[in-house]
Amino acid sequence: MLNETAIKELQEIRSKYPSARSALLPAIYVAQREFGWLSEEAYEAVSEVLGVPKAIARGVGAFYAMYKHRPMGRNIIQLCTNVSCMILGAERLADYLKSHYGLVPGGTTEDGRFSLVIMECIGACGTAPAMLVNDEFYENLSEQYIEEILAKFT
Amino acid sequence: MITVTINEKEITLEKPITVLEAARSAGISIPTLCYHPALERYGGCRLCLVEVEKMPRLQTACTLMTADGMIVRTETDAIAGVRRGILEFLLINHPLDCPYCDKAGECELQDLVEKYGPTTGRFKEKKRKMPESLEDAIIVRNMERCIVCTRCVRMCEGVQGASAIAVMERGGHSHIEPFSGGKYDCEYCGNCISVCPVGAIMSRMHRHSYRPWQMTDQVETICPYCGVGCTVTAQVRDDAIKRIIPKLGSPVNNGLLCSRGRFGYEFVGNRDRLTRPLIRKNGVLEESTWEEAIHRVTQKLGEIKEKYGSSSVAGIASPRCTNEDNYVFQKFMRVTIGTHNIDSTARTGYAGAQQFIENIFGQGATANIISGISRSDVVFVVGGDPTTVNPILGLQIRACSRKGGAVLTLGKVSGLRYFSPHALDPASFTETVLLEGIVTELKNRKELSGSHSSLESNIKDIAVSVEDVIKECKIREDDFHSFITLLSEASNPVLIIGKEIIQSNGASYKLLLLSAINYLINGRIYLLSERANEQGLLDMGCASDLLPGSRPVEVAELRRRYERAWHVTLPDKPGLTLFEMIHGAKEGSVRAMYVMGENPLFNLPNSENVKEALGNLDFLVVQDLFMTETAESADVVLPALSWAEKEGTFTNMERRIQKLRKVISRAGKEDWRIISDVSGNMGVSFPYDSAEDVFAEISKVSPLHRDLTYDDIEEGEALWPFKGEPLRGGMEISCNKGDGATESGKYFLAIDRPLFHSGTLSRKSSALMRLCPEAVARISSTTAAELSVTDGDSIRISTRIGSLSLPVFIDEAYDGSLIKVSNNFRGKGVFSLMEYSLDPVLKSPCMDNVIIEIEKSDRHVQRDPKNDSEVKK
Numbered sequence A: 001m002l003n004e005t006a007i008k009e010l011q012e013i014r015s016k017y018p019s020a021r022s023a024l025l026p027a028i029y030v031a032q033r034e035f036g037w038l039s040e041e042a043y044e045a046v047s048e049v050l051g052v053p054k055a056i057a058r059g060v061g062a063f064y065a066m067y068k069h070r071p072m073g074r075n076i077i078q079l080c081t082n083v084s085c086m087i088l089g090a091e092r093l094a095d096y097l098k099s100h101y102g103l104v105p106g107g108t109t110e111d112g113r114f115s116l117v118i119m120e121c122i123g124a125c126g127t128a129p130a131m132l133v134n135d136e137f138y139e140n141l142s143e144q145y146i147e148e149i150l151a152k153f154t
Numbered sequence B: 001m002i003t004v005t006i007n008e009k010e011i012t013l014e015k016p017i018t019v020l021e022a023a024r025s026a027g028i029s030i031p032t033l034c035y036h037p038a039l040e041r042y043g044g045c046r047l048c049l050v051e052v053e054k055m056p057r058l059q060t061a062c063t064l065m066t067a068d069g070m071i072v073r074t075e076t077d078a079i080a081g082v083r084r085g086i087l088e089f090l091l092i093n094h095p096l097d098c099p100y101c102d103k104a105g106e107c108e109l110q111d112l113v114e115k116y117g118p119t120t121g122r123f124k125e126k127k128r129k130m131p132e133s134l135e136d137a138i139i140v141r142n143m144e145r146c147i148v149c150t151r152c153v154r155m156c157e158g159v160q161g162a163s164a165i166a167v168m169e170r171g172g173h174s175h176i177e178p179f180s181g182g183k184y185d186c187e188y189c190g191n192c193i194s195v196c197p198v199g200a201i202m203s204r205m206h207r208h209s210y211r212p213w214q215m216t217d218q219v220e221t222i223c224p225y226c227g228v229g230c231t232v233t234a235q236v237r238d239d240a241i242k243r244i245i246p247k248l249g250s251p252v253n254n255g256l257l258c259s260r261g262r263f264g265y266e267f268v269g270n271r272d273r274l275t276r277p278l279i280r281k282n283g284v285l286e287e288s289t290w291e292e293a294i295h296r297v298t299q300k301l302g303e304i305k306e307k308y309g310s311s312s313v314a315g316i317a318s319p320r321c322t323n324e325d326n327y328v329f330q331k332f333m334r335v336t337i338g339t340h341n342i343d344s345t346a347r348t349g350y351a352g353a354q355q356f357i358e359n360i361f362g363q364g365a366t367a368n369i370i371s372g373i374s375r376s377d378v379v380f381v382v383g384g385d386p387t388t389v390n391p392i393l394g395l396q397i398r399a400c401s402r403k404g405g406a407v408l409t410l411g412k413v414s415g416l417r418y419f420s421p422h423a424l425d426p427a428s429f430t431e432t433v434l435l436e437g438i439v440t441e442l443k444n445r446k447e448l449s450g451s452h453s454s455l456e457s458n459i460k461d462i463a464v465s466v467e468d469v470i471k472e473c474k475i476r477e478d479d480f481h482s483f484i485t486l487l488s489e490a491s492n493p494v495l496i497i498g499k500e501i502i503q504s505n506g507a508s509y510k511l512l513l514l515s516a517i518n519y520l521i522n523g524r525i526y527l528l529s530e531r532a533n534e535q536g537l538l539d540m541g542c543a544s545d546l547l548p549g550s551r552p553v554e555v556a557e558l559r560r561r562y563e564r565a566w567h568v569t570l571p572d573k574p575g576l577t578l579f580e581m582i583h584g585a586k587e588g589s590v591r592a593m594y595v596m597g598e599n600p601l602f603n604l605p606n607s608e609n610v611k612e613a614l615g616n617l618d619f620l621v622v623q624d625l626f627m628t629e630t631a632e633s634a635d636v637v638l639p640a641l642s643w644a645e646k647e648g649t650f651t652n653m654e655r656r657i658q659k660l661r662k663v664i665s666r667a668g669k670e671d672w673r674i675i676s677d678v679s680g681n682m683g684v685s686f687p688y689d690s691a692e693d694v695f696a697e698i699s700k701v702s703p704l705h706r707d708l709t710y711d712d713i714e715e716g717e718a719l720w721p722f723k724g725e726p727l728r729g730g731m732e733i734s735c736n737k738g739d740g741a742t743e744s745g746k747y748f749l750a751i752d753r754p755l756f757h758s759g760t761l762s763r764k765s766s767a768l769m770r771l772c773p774e775a776v777a778r779i780s781s782t783t784a785a786e787l788s789v790t791d792g793d794s795i796r797i798s799t800r801i802g803s804l805s806l807p808v809f810i811d812e813a814y815d816g817s818l819i820k821v822s823n824n825f826r827g828k829g830v831f832s833l834m835e836y837s838l839d840p841v842l843k844s845p846c847m848d849n850v851i852i853e854i855e856k857s858d859r860h861v862q863r864d865p866k867n868d869s870e871v872k873k
Ligand code: SF4
Pocket: B152, B155, B156, B157, B160, B162, B163, B164, B165, B184, B186, B187, B188, B189, B190, B191, B192, B193
């Protein structure tokens, strides 16, 4: 179940929208944060607080690729491998993540510290290659820079 | 007037409709897939594309509205190409496993591809793989076949209102799933199955056992379960029902069904059915012949009548039997035996409540059309969850809410929780004050019209202050006021009354308050009815105080009509009501009982007491389909034919008389025929060869059914008030406020009325048993926390008269301190724990004050529905 604060947060989100269903997307984000991923419990919590049938909540969530539909590591690396990033070496960086961290696309490190998701352009083509770790942007990546960045996350 | 031209044909329309509807009305066919007449328009599959002059691209005919002067073409080369293309796309992932698919033969995709589609596809890629899901007990899901037309989702959300399934993921991965991904855990109406154009969601019940073209017969009849009276089509192969489906355009249910109606038919073919008469010999029930059994009944009833008088014999009629059965039964009791001791379980609520309301507003006050509910602007629900008691009526309330109507409920109604209910949830035992408060406030806002003086004089005496209501009922003042505002400003309101309020302390006074509210808001009343022919049985005179056509027994002028028709003199006082019969049996004034299609030993409160009473009888005859609890203690058991095996009529809660048709044949006798045989043997012969003969007599004898024929009924012309003469209302009102005493227990026992069961008949239907295999104690999560129990734990519930150990079921949609237990499962019925007192006016039991003690008992082992002894096929 959600804690009091999270329930309040959901209710606040709800109050900003004309109908409960329109509040689903931000509400699902809150539940995802609280449960770590979009488990059945997460959707049930959203459904309960917003008063939206749970299958509807799940249907909306399931449409979007950017939610976590599977259990994931504590930190999510979203690495771009689209054209600009690819030309500037993104695939090499992916290999680096694999050899040094054991991270394959879609996978999670054994210690649960990182998960890796491959993205199609995150709008940083001018400063490629680029990635997101959780909500933060990192550009002009190199192997060494990646190592420095990831050291900050536990 | 709008004139459109479709394929050079001019069509004139009264009002704008879609191009598709216009074309179809003119006999021009346009292929469709996502379109379904019962569903909201969608425009998703693009198969219905047409050319419209002056419009740039092809248009979807199912969504485009006609406009004056529109010129449409439906068969051009361009359109043919597009259709072929769309079908080719749909077949990219469709497995084309038609030889193995149950839908083949009635599959819309198959038909369309055959007519318009490409014969070969050009895609070389692999098809998507999604294994068929058999995780659910009833619904099998094959998402490889799904073409994502969303008909099922629109049905479940937009019509059924269950919102149990949704489109998951997107693009080529789109598929339909219930929340859990496997089990549906929904209302199991099966309406999604009805609308799926392909074999993507299907019933498991007839899986691989027949194909549409193999059925030998298809019969339209009426659902045997509740008082809504849905039309069902039974499909038959080799004299066994294979499938029950609804029919679009039928009255009442228009293409929809509920779980009981669709999946509950298997009791018909259950191998536990009684096949031969049984006679108790040396304490044991032994098989015998019809002659011997009927002889025994005749002889014993004759003896007892001779020795103790006619009034020592009593009869219990059946709300599951037809009008014809019930008419013959009451005639037998009145004419052959010579007593008005004929009653039924309608006495547990429906009968008394209806009579009370009719005394005020006139006969037929509750005969309102169910489909009118969705067109009203305010629905006020009191005394139960209509979505489980009368599911199809429940859908009407949901539809009303969807159209912007307000749903008001007294207490929380879990089946309406997503329909923005305005719920006033008064503290336990304060409904009376709340209703008085509502009456007071309404009368302050509305003028009394003066049209009903006795009711108005009662209304004038009612006065409670808002402060008192708020304080006693522990509700919020705002909520109360907005409730009153909605009620008083309603222009077309309806009031829906369920058994929970009729079976509570002071019920007749509460009904007076509800009648007052109804009068003040000028509403229409609907009385929920749990049995298919509860209304019909009353109209046939299976009540100790009413003759056929609901004429009171004690009025001599009215009685004469029947005496002339039946050539007898009838007793001038009413007979014993149901509960008086039980009491009479217990103390020895009732010596013999004839029970037709009813199970009083299980279906009446304080079952132990009923058992003792019936055990005390000199002679008990039971006529039934199965060896029920009551049949087990009978002296003679007579096997009857079921609803599917006979002709006749049912009268639903709207008082619509509908025709039951014989679906399959089986050796045996209808209830009315068995009783006629007994009567003939007793020297009073009844001249009927068929149910229609019986009905012909009904239409002569009953002033309500005057001149009505089977032909009228077949033509759907048997709507209230038929061609008959209803009695007027405006009678003197007497009611009883109850003793007001409430025991101050922490937990109270209440009757659970589950969606998947109905009396004890549904436990002989394997599908319903799979959906709801065993009795549970339904509790709120608050109660669960207080008792420190979780799902899977058991509790022992004890009252002064008994105790039961039951697994708990924590119902998230429900709060409060009531513990709800159903009365469906053998040895586990809530009525074995329930004491009652009788409402002196309604003569129905009050059971809302049963205080219980609870303790945690052993952990519960889930029963395997596959090994269920109740269900054998
Ligand atoms: S059976 Fe009824 S409630 Fe269940 S998913 Fe289908 S439409 Fe919805």
